[in-house]
Amino acid sequence: MRNGHGPRATGTPPRRAPSITALAWTALAGTLLLAHALPDDGPRGTTAARARPSSTRPVVPAARPLPDADPTRIRIPAIGVDARLTPLELDGTGALQPPPASDPTLAGWYADGTAPGARGTAVVTGHVDTPAGPAVFHRLDGLPRGTEIAVEREDGRTALFTVDVVEEHAKEGFPDDRVYGSSDRPELRLITCGGDWSRSTGYQANTVVYATLTGTR
Template sequence: MGGPAAPPPAERTRPADARAAVREVPDRPDAAPEPLPASDPVRVRIPAIGVDARLMRLALDAEGRLEPPPPNLPAFAGWYARGTPPGSPGTAVLTGHLDTPAGPAVFHRLGALTRGAGIAIERADGRTALFTVDAVEEYAKDRFPDDEVYGGSGRPELRLITCGGDWSGDTGYRANTVVYATLTGVG
């Protein structure tokens, strides 16, 4: 998968107006739910694109980049385990393959998500963090906006990342697809 640089530590924040200048968060009729205490995520469900996948813990590789799940587990997604757990204050990061040599993988249709779609993250504590998609963006790997993607706002946010763009036999995919979502409910 390759591409994006390392996520920041869970406590990193970004300027309050950094993301607002790029996209607006949709109006929510109800008050935002209370953030959840830390708990490992165990499953991600995205009904709009048919995703129902187990989650594994991910770390950084020797170059400081987020490792994707192993290619021999194309149906798995993973989360950056040293970062924010989904539903807690900050930016949680999940990643998965677009495809592998065996065919389409867990996030094959991630770029088809649209604003307003729902994402459910089941957690080890038995609760489900419910997110709503705010935006879907594609970034060239050489212009990946680390601060925007990984930076936190203090509220529970989620980023889903996979490869995107054109394929090059020499370098792989030339872009990354990033889904931005905000916690809108707890189940």
């Protein structure tokens, strides 16, 4: 098992910030998500990452933002995700701490950023794999446009998001503003490792799901 490598940044984003800065990207693009060790006879290649069409135009109009409330669970029936959410914080180096690899079913949310369902850009991350094999976001890159994502919250509400687009971004030259930029509507980003795998540097890209709040129950 090896971690990827990414640039380091400094500073601390404010609590309930409308966006995540390059600081949080440090971990998401580099050290957050583990690369599954491959057999010695054939590591994946190191070709450039592939991006899907770049429009994030919502499938349906965004719903009214919800008040702040911590999320507790994420469900994506289309790919069999039903995962508890744990809050993630920055470590002493300014990198976002990952969900524990000891529980591959667990996902995490950036607790000092936007709460899922509130106005702005919320971020949820999860491992694509761990030493035990496939993890919570192993099938994230296969989500079609229009898929529903449900995030349960401590206030008893469930925020319903609709997938606008799924993209694969190379870690080198990652589009921070596009992924973490502020928004005047309630949006969600799901992030895991993706692309090709290098034995020396790990995964070469990140899979990013862009989704918009479209309902509540």
